[in-house]
Amino acid sequence: MxxxxxxxxxxxxxxxxxxxxxxxxxxxxxxxxxxxxxxxxxxxxxxxxxxxxxxxxxxxxxxxxxxxxxxxxxxxxxxISKGGDLSSLQAALIAAGGVQCGFCTPGFLMTLTALLRDDPSPDPDQVARAVAGNICRCTGYAQIVEAVAADLPRPGGTR
Ligand code: FES
Ligand code: FES
CATH class of the missing domain: 3.10.20.30 (Beta-grasp domain)
Known part of the structure; x- marks a missing residue:
């Protein structure tokens, strides 16, 4: 553009x-x-x-x-959301318990959006490295990394 x-x-x-x-x-x-x-x-x-x-x-x-x-x-x-609907990553983050107070969540989602555009199938270490500059005081991070894994495209499917 x-x-x-x-x-x-x-x-x-x-x-x-x-x-x-x-x-x-x-x-x-x-x-x-x-x-x-x-x-x-x-x-x-x-x-x-x-x-x-x-x-x-x-x-x-x-x-x-x-x-x-x-x-x-x-x-x-x-x-990030389309027409008011949550993106699949937003939904996965909620489902995995990766959103608690939610204050950090927009920042995490922007970082993860950029990561997933570059690499649609990052492994957990890559996800953890990508969000190293995002601090969450509530979740302990594991749920956020799990949410990305849950949202990854399946073989033959789409995100
Ligand atoms: S408010 Fe910008 S990095 Fe903390
Ligand atoms: S959910 Fe509260 S700071 Fe991350």
């Missing part, structure tokens, strides 16, 4: 970035666009709660300048 230089594509919608130099992408998404699914935890690039995809790559939006997103595509948790 081609994005105009002074605009950013957010979940497929082109919007103009009207922010000062110090505004983070997280602030722009939450305060200017009202996309509250992306969470603010540490605000220091340490916890992963604010993870979004920029040009398909997961990054911490709390330390990424909004102006740096100009001309790029941004995907947030709001863009």
């Amino acid at each position: 081609t994005v105009a230089e002074d605009s950013v594509s957010v979940n497929g919608r082109s919007v103009t970035v009207k922010s000062s130099a110090g505004t983070t992408l997280l602030e722009f998404l939450r305060e200017s666009l009202g996309l509250l699914g992306t969470k603010e935890g540490c605000s220091e690039g340490e916890c992963g709660a604010c993870t979004v995809l920029v040009d398909g790559q997961p990054l911490h939006s709390c330390i990424y300048p909004a102006l740096a997103a100009q001309g790029r595509t941004v995907e947030t948790i709001e863009g």
